[in-house]
Amino acid sequence: MNETISTILKRRSVRLFRPDPVGQTEFDLVLEAGRYAPSAMNQQPWHFTAIRNPELLGKLEENCKSAFLESNVEALREVAKQEGFSVFYHAPLMVIISGDPGAIAAQYDCTLAMENMMLAATSLGIGSCWTHAVMMFNSTDKGKAIFKQLGFNFPEGHQPYAAAVFGYPAEPYPETPPKNAECVTILD
Numbered sequence: 001m002n003e004t005i006s007t008i009l010k011r012r013s014v015r016l017f018r019p020d021p022v023g024q025t026e027f028d029l030v031l032e033a034g035r036y037a038p039s040a041m042n043q044q045p046w047h048f049t050a051i052r053n054p055e056l057l058g059k060l061e062e063n064c065k066s067a068f069l070e071s072n073v074e075a076l077r078e079v080a081k082q083e084g085f086s087v088f089y090h091a092p093l094m095v096i097i098s099g100d101p102g103a104i105a106a107q108y109d110c111t112l113a114m115e116n117m118m119l120a121a122t123s124l125g126i127g128s129c130w131t132h133a134v135m136m137f138n139s140t141d142k143g144k145a146i147f148k149q150l151g152f153n154f155p156e157g158h159q160p161y162a163a164a165v166f167g168y169p170a171e172p173y174p175e176t177p178p179k180n181a182e183c184v185t186i187l188d
Ligand SMILES: Cc1cc2nc3c(=O)[nH]c(=O)nc-3n(C[C@H](O)[C@H](O)[C@H](O)COP(=O)(O)O)c2cc1C
Pocket: 011, 012, 013, 014, 015, 129, 130, 131, 132, 133, 177
């Protein structure tokens, strides 16, 4: 198996992080991997916002958690009610990829960029986890206003399409959850 395939198979959603920051050299490589993702007509309609400030991360976390608590999905409400639960898992770094909704396929472009970043991170020993609460929170007027209040200056008209936390895993990579192999049709 080559290294790329092995990295893809190794990536897991990591939910327990060491508090130390991600090294700048590694972080630059992860960002570069994001920027090299494919995008419809090479529009690259994205902007990467990295949050390393612990106070800001804490404030955003608190607010995003309310998106889970107020969700109409019972499973999300139940998870968020658990004592000590953090939607960001106390990670030292979050990246939000916002995009221009007027682009051909901003959501796909931003999601592909985030997957590139998560795979690059895995290859460098950095864990990651998609954090959907950010997009859920931003989908409400209250959430949008709070993003502004907290000083998030996404480029004009942009909306967050992908968000993930990054950091060094505090424990060995989690077991691979079941991956269904019965989802392929080949028409020869
Ligand atoms: C669109 C999307 C939203 C997700 N949202 C969350 C989330 O809010 N919190 C979380 O802990 N994991 C989240 N995940 C991670 C999934 O739970 C995880 O990918 C899945 O359980 C498979 O585990 P694996 O990533 O280790 O293969 C999300 C993944 C995707 C693709």
